[in-house]
Structure formats: structure tokens, C-alpha cells
Amino acid sequence: MKILFINAFYYPDVGGGAEYTLKTLVEGMQQLGHQTVVAATRPIGNSSLTMINDVKVYRVSLFNIYWHLKFIKRSKVLRLAWAILDIFNPVMAWRFHRILSKEQPDLIVMHNLVGWSASVYAVLLRHKIPSVQVLHDYYNLCPNSMMFSNGSACKSICKTCAVARLPNLFFSKKIHGLVGVSRFVLKSHIDRNYYKNATARIAIHNVNHANSDDLTVKTKEFSNGTLxxxxxxxxxxxxxxxxxxxxxxxxxxxxxxxxxxxxxxxxxxxxxxxxxxxxxxxxxxxxxxxxxxxxxxxxxxxxxxxxxxxxxxxxxxxxxxxxxxxxxxxxxxxxxxxxxxxxxxxxxxxxxxxxxxxxxxxxxxxxxxxxxxxxxxxxQDKKAWLGKYHDLFNKIVVDAL
Incomplete structure (x- = not known):
């Protein structure tokens, strides 16, 4: 099976834990005999094709005001302009379409789509490829991905976010499989009527990407000094x-x-x-x-x-x-x-x-x-963790036949 993974960034461009989890999943699927390809954004300029640990990685130039990896304080005007274009970015849709046309994967696995926008979902409809969305955050509910405003967590979706995420809500109905990295993030989307037609919706906690084959119990030595x-x-x-x-x-x-x-x-x-x-x-x-x-x-x-x-x-x-x-x-x-x-x-x-x-x-x-x-x-049990994803991916592809 050829699996194409899409995310905002890919190693060594790391924005957080999602990138390490994705790398472990991509390389794990490859070790299980699948062909894996990755599409990720890169700074504004020329796109490139690289190989990372024998994985083909398309680094696509981001069409927006700035690249969003680095933690740099931006003006409200720039952030607003960036967010508006990220509601539905037709240029990124076209660039993703070209990758799909060339690779023709059997399955698309989406992670964090910030920068790509909901336009990715629209491209999937055109190509009619089975798809799975892995939820690491709240990007499909909230433009800042965190549902956090004015110093506190949001209890509901505000009107601005609801309007900005109408494309995500609409196209989510066409996604075949859904994974939440926790039960909470999974329920947060399902309760708001997202991904209602997904034939599989499960929570899979992330595995430890480092030393994940070591299943021995470790002990820590504590002194009686300062806690x-x-x-x-x-x-x-x-x-x-x-x-x-x-x-x-x-x-x-x-x-x-x-x-x-x-x-x-x-x-x-x-x-x-x-x-x-x-x-x-x-x-x-x-x-x-x-x-x-x-x-x-x-x-x-x-x-x-x-x-x-x-x-x-x-x-x-x-x-x-x-x-x-x-x-x-x-x-x-x-x-x-x-x-x-x-x-x-x-x-x-x-x-x-x-x-x-x-x-x-x-x-x-x-x-x-x-x-x-x-x-x-x-x-630490990477084998069991990969097995859960492997079974899900097979189910989605078989169900789509």
C-alpha cells in the first residue's frame, strides 16, 4: 500500500510533539512494508523533494504571508491576513493536487493541516482517495488551533471561529477514518458534528518516539536533599x-x-x-x-x-x-x-x-x-501502537473498495 501523509511540518522541521509522532508513524509503516510519502510546508520560495531515512518528502513552499514554524511575534494585521488566507487556500490546494496526481497513493493520512487549509479536503473529493484524519489539536475548530483566548480555555466555539471553520466542518463529512490522540480531542470534534460519516473513529495515545522498544521498568534514585x-x-x-x-x-x-x-x-x-x-x-x-x-x-x-x-x-x-x-x-x-x-x-x-x-x-x-x-x-510499545494504525488503515482502504 502506498500511503501519503500530509502535515504542516516534517522532521527536521519540528513545531512540537506531533512532528515526532508523525515521523515514528511514517517510518514504522515503511518498516511494515508500505511505501510512504510525506507532504509538508517549507519557507516561502522554491519547493523541494528530499529523502529522510528513505522516505520521500515533498517540502512545498507555503503560499501565505509568512512561514509559521518559527515562534516570532507578528502584528495583529499580519496574523489576521495569514488566518484569512488559511481558511481555504486555493494555491496550496493546487500544489497538493499536483503531488496526488504524481504519486497516486492508496490512502491519505492527514495530521496538522495549518498552512495547507481545508482546501486539502476539497482536493481529496476530486481524487476520490480513502482518507484518515489524525487529530493532534483543534485546528479544524479554531484558527489558532488551541481554543484558548483572553487567558483562558474556550468553553464553546465563538462565532468568528465557527464562520472561519465552515469549510472544515463541511468537508469533514467526506473523511473515511478519524483518530484522536486522546479521547478528549476526539470527542471535542464528534460532539460538534465533525467527521460524522467516518466509518472508524478511535482514540490512540501517542507512543514515546524515543527508545520506544525498551519495555523494561526503570527506577529512579531519589536523595533526601532538596525536592x-x-x-x-x-x-x-x-x-x-x-x-x-x-x-x-x-x-x-x-x-x-x-x-x-x-x-x-x-x-x-x-x-x-x-x-x-x-x-x-x-x-x-x-x-x-x-x-x-x-x-x-x-x-x-x-x-x-x-x-x-x-x-x-x-x-x-x-x-x-x-x-x-x-x-x-x-x-x-x-x-x-x-x-x-x-x-x-x-x-x-x-x-x-x-x-x-x-x-x-x-x-x-x-x-x-x-x-x-x-x-x-x-x-514504549511501538509495535502495538503501529499495529493499531495498521489495522485502521487496512480497514479504511478495504471498505473503500
């Missing part, structure tokens, strides 16, 4: 970093440390650094293994409905318990009181309560570390 909490990811308001820093102003955490890894908008990061307590350290972008060696407990205080956080099972792999907000699908990965704790995303007091459990008991930390290591095992 260290950690945060890793984009440092933006939606990630809840400010809430976490507020906790460390409390006298109960004066004997603890917080390590913050990642980068974000310069002004926002500098504001956080200026107000941060003395026991908070910002270390910038570092290798994840280096970060996890420095911490005892991972905090994921997301304020947006994060579909799934790969950092949760990464932490589990190192035997590190996780405290996460109940927003989105992250809590689906945590066994409350065993591999971690879930707190009310709107309550700083609840976050403090969960953190204090570790402050008051090092034995709890050691016990939960073992549970966290065991919880990592399903996310």
Missing part, C-alpha cells in the same frame, strides 16, 4: 507557567526548587523571570534526558485543553511522577494517586495541595516513582 519540581515545554500563558510560579511564593515551598525548561515569547519569559522566587531556575531549551535527571516531580499545569502531553509518558519513562491539570486529555494518562495526581486547572490551591503531598512524604515519591515507571510501558 525539585520541574516544568518543560513552551513558555506561554496557555501552558500555565505563571500559575506554577505563584505556588513558589508560598512559604511551604521555600525549601523546594523549580526548574523551568523551554522557550517562548521573549517579553513573557522575561516578565516571569523578573517576578520568579529565588528557588526557581530557568534553563532554556535542553535535551529532555538532561532535564529529567534534574527533577523529582513533573508539573503540567496546562490552562488550555491540551489534547495529549507526550512529556507525561516521557517523565514516566524516567520514573518521575506527574502532577497535571484536568484540562484536555492529559489526565487520561495518569492513574490518580499511583503514577501522579490531577488537579483542578483553575485552582492554584488544588495544585499546591497535590505538590505538598510530595513535600511531606519522600516515601510517597519513591512508591509513585515505581508506578510511574510501570505506567510508561504501554507508551
Amino acid at each position: 525539585t519540581f520541574g516544568f518543560i515545554g513552551k513558555i506561554i500563558p496557555a501552558k500555565g507557567v505563571a500559575m506554577l510560579l505563584d505556588c513558589f511564593a508560598d512559604i511551604d515551598f521555600q525549601s523546594c526548587k523549580l526548574v523551568v525548561a523551554g522557550s517562548g515569547e521573549v517579553d513573557f519569559v522575561e516578565k516571569l523571570k523578573t517576578s520568579a522566587a529565588h528557588n526557581i531556575t530557568f534553563i532554556g531549551q535542553v535535551d529532555s534526558s538532561e532535564f529529567y535527571r534534574q527533577i523529582d516531580v513533573l508539573i503540567v499545569p496546562s490552562q488550555w485543553h491540551e489534547p495529549l502531553g507526550n512529556i507525561v509518558h516521557e517523565a514516566f519513562q524516567y520514573g518521575i511522577p506527574v502532577i497535571a491539570s484536568d484540562a484536555g486529555g492529559i489526565h487520561e494518562m495518569i492513574m490518580q494517586g499511583e503514577s501522579g495526581f490531577v488537579f483542578n486547572q483553575l485552582s492554584v490551591a488544588d495544585l499546591k495541595r497535590q505538590m505538598l503531598k510530595f513535600v511531606h512524604s519522600r516515601e510517597l515519591l519513591k512508591t509513585m516513582s515505581l508506578h510511574a515507571s510501570k505506567a510508561a510501558i504501554p507508551y
Whole structure:
């Protein structure tokens, strides 16, 4: 079977965890004997054809105001113009049509379509090729992909987003299969009448893209010294970093440390650094293994409905318990009181309560570390994960015959 995958970016152009998940899926399908091809955007200019680990990758020049990979602050006018063109981009549709005409795949698997726009769906109708949409975020519901506005998660779709996403809603009815990386993101679309004619709609949690064949249980050695909490990811308001820093102003955490890894908008990061307590350290972008060696407990205080956080099972792999907000699908990965704790995303007091459990008991930390290591095992099993996608892809193609 020839499978064509389409996404906003492809390795080594990485915008987030979706690109690592996609790379693992593409190369995994190739190892199972399928021919895989990828279409992704690249900076404005000339398109190119490259080979990455024997995978043919079309890097298509983006037809828009700017390329959206790099985290650069843009004016409201530029962002609005970009978003309007991204509602339905006929030029990107034509460029995708040319790839389909040349490759003639048996199946199309779509991931994040930001930059390509809903025009991709229209092209599929013309070619009558079986298709699967993998949902990593809320792009088909909201132009900013996050459903986060004015400092809080959106409870419903606003009128502006509803109008901008009418093409996505209409064409989603023609998609044959649907995967959500969490039950939450899957339900968020189904409940809003998206993909209502898909013959298969399932949730498949992402696998750990690194060392995913190692199914052994690991243990972490803890000292009786300073308890260290950690945060890793984009440092933006939606990630809840400010809430976490507020906790460390409390006298109960004066004997603890917080390590913050990642980068974000310069002004926002500098504001956080200026107000941060003395026991908070910002270390910038570092290798994840280096970060996890420095911490005892991972905090994921997301304020947006994060579909799934790969950092949760990464932490589990190192035997590190996780405290996460109940927003989105992250809590689906945590066994409350065993591999971690879930707190009310709107309550700083609840976050403090969960953190204090570790402050008051090092034995709890050691016990939960073992549970966290065991919880990592399903996310290390790449063979089983690929099998779920393989079975789905075969079903969609057979049903379309």
C-alpha cells in the first residue's frame, strides 16, 4: 500500500510533539512494508523533494504571508491576513493536487493541516482517495488551533471561529477514518458534528518516539536533599507557567526548587523571570534526558485543553511522577494517586495541595516513582501502537473498495 501523509511540518522541521509522532508513524509503516510519502510546508520560495531515512518528502513552499514554524511575534494585521488566507487556500490546494496526481497513493493520512487549509479536503473529493484524519489539536475548530483566548480555555466555539471553520466542518463529512490522540480531542470534534460519516473513529495515545522498544521498568534514585519540581515545554500563558510560579511564593515551598525548561515569547519569559522566587531556575531549551535527571516531580499545569502531553509518558519513562491539570486529555494518562495526581486547572490551591503531598512524604515519591515507571510501558510499545494504525488503515482502504 502506498500511503501519503500530509502535515504542516516534517522532521527536521519540528513545531512540537506531533512532528515526532508523525515521523515514528511514517517510518514504522515503511518498516511494515508500505511505501510512504510525506507532504509538508517549507519557507516561502522554491519547493523541494528530499529523502529522510528513505522516505520521500515533498517540502512545498507555503503560499501565505509568512512561514509559521518559527515562534516570532507578528502584528495583529499580519496574523489576521495569514488566518484569512488559511481558511481555504486555493494555491496550496493546487500544489497538493499536483503531488496526488504524481504519486497516486492508496490512502491519505492527514495530521496538522495549518498552512495547507481545508482546501486539502476539497482536493481529496476530486481524487476520490480513502482518507484518515489524525487529530493532534483543534485546528479544524479554531484558527489558532488551541481554543484558548483572553487567558483562558474556550468553553464553546465563538462565532468568528465557527464562520472561519465552515469549510472544515463541511468537508469533514467526506473523511473515511478519524483518530484522536486522546479521547478528549476526539470527542471535542464528534460532539460538534465533525467527521460524522467516518466509518472508524478511535482514540490512540501517542507512543514515546524515543527508545520506544525498551519495555523494561526503570527506577529512579531519589536523595533526601532538596525536592525539585520541574516544568518543560513552551513558555506561554496557555501552558500555565505563571500559575506554577505563584505556588513558589508560598512559604511551604521555600525549601523546594523549580526548574523551568523551554522557550517562548521573549517579553513573557522575561516578565516571569523578573517576578520568579529565588528557588526557581530557568534553563532554556535542553535535551529532555538532561532535564529529567534534574527533577523529582513533573508539573503540567496546562490552562488550555491540551489534547495529549507526550512529556507525561516521557517523565514516566524516567520514573518521575506527574502532577497535571484536568484540562484536555492529559489526565487520561495518569492513574490518580499511583503514577501522579490531577488537579483542578483553575485552582492554584488544588495544585499546591497535590505538590505538598510530595513535600511531606519522600516515601510517597519513591512508591509513585515505581508506578510511574510501570505506567510508561504501554507508551514504549511501538509495535502495538503501529499495529493499531495498521489495522485502521487496512480497514479504511478495504471498505473503500
